[in-house]
Amino acid sequence: MKKVIFYSVTIIISLLFTSCLKKDDKKDLAETKKYxxxxxxxxxxxxxxxxxxxxxxxxxxxxxxxxxxxxxxxxxxxxxxxxxxxxxxxxxxxxxxxxxxxxxxxxxxxxxxxxxxxxxxxxxxxxxxxxxxxxxxxxxxxxxxxxxxxxxxxxxxxxxxxxxxxxxxx
The missing domain is CATH 2.40.128.20 (Calycin beta-barrel core domain)
Structure with a gap:
């Protein structure tokens, strides 16, 4: 049971981290200077x-x-x-x-x-x-x-x- 909880928490943290990176990447693209x-x-x-x-x-x-x-x-x-x-x-x-x-x-x-x-x-x-x-x-x-x-x-x-x-x- 402890292994299931550990893996679940690890997957959730990974998903949160990945989704945050994607939002930041989009934000960086939007902030690219336009001339x-x-x-x-x-x-x-x-x-x-x-x-x-x-x-x-x-x-x-x-x-x-x-x-x-x-x-x-x-x-x-x-x-x-x-x-x-x-x-x-x-x-x-x-x-x-x-x-x-x-x-x-x-x-x-x-x-x-x-x-x-x-x-x-x-x-x-x-x-x-x-x-x-x-x-x-x-x-x-x-x-x-x-x-x-x-x-x-x-x-x-x-x-x-x-x-x-x-x-x-x-």
Whole structure:
């Protein structure tokens, strides 16, 4: 009789322990962070570019991890690289940030812009305290075409530059 009680108690404790683990596992899955804002920006992933008489502009985006997209921009004329930039689009809590480090600018420091608009076809990042630009906009024209635009005040006047790009076929 003692053996039956012992085995019964052991089975009941095992079942309780197992059921608790399953509830905790479900709870952990529910608590997994969701990066919905970053998900809405993933259309930018890929290799983009444009060739003009001034040179070749290229911008490449990839997913670094659950919360971060990583980008690199270069502008090349002939054999000279005139401009390079490393970028991260990162979601922290409910904010989507565009962190950029431009070669030979801002004393090598990263400048951060916060998303003010995020739709399926447009992302706008703003930093009113930055010298120029104060606004960076990506407009999705089609699945293989976008226009990047920088804008704001420059020397006290409104200024902007647009960079149309096509997705490279690899």
């Amino acid at each position: 919905e804002k970053l998900e809405n920006a993933k259309w930018i992933i890929g290799s983009w570019g444009n060739t003009t008489k001034e040179g070749v502009l290229s911008e490449t985006w990839s997913q670094l991890n659950d919360s971060t997209l990583s980008g690199k921009t270069a502008f090349i004329t002939g054999k000279d690289t005139l401009f390079t930039e490393t970028i991260e689009i990162i979601q922290i809590n409910d904010s989507l940030l565009y962190n950029t480090k431009v070669s030979n600018q801002n004393e090598g420091r990263t400048v951060s812009f916060k998303a003010s608009t995020l739709t399926e076809n447009q992302i706008v990042f703003e930093n009113s305290k930055h010298d120029f630009p104060q606004k960076i906009t990506y407009n999705k024209i089609s699945s293989d075409s976008l226009v990047a635009k920088i804008s704001g005040k420059k020397d006290g006047k409104e200024a902007s530059e647009e960079y149309p790009m096509r997705k490279n076929k690899h």
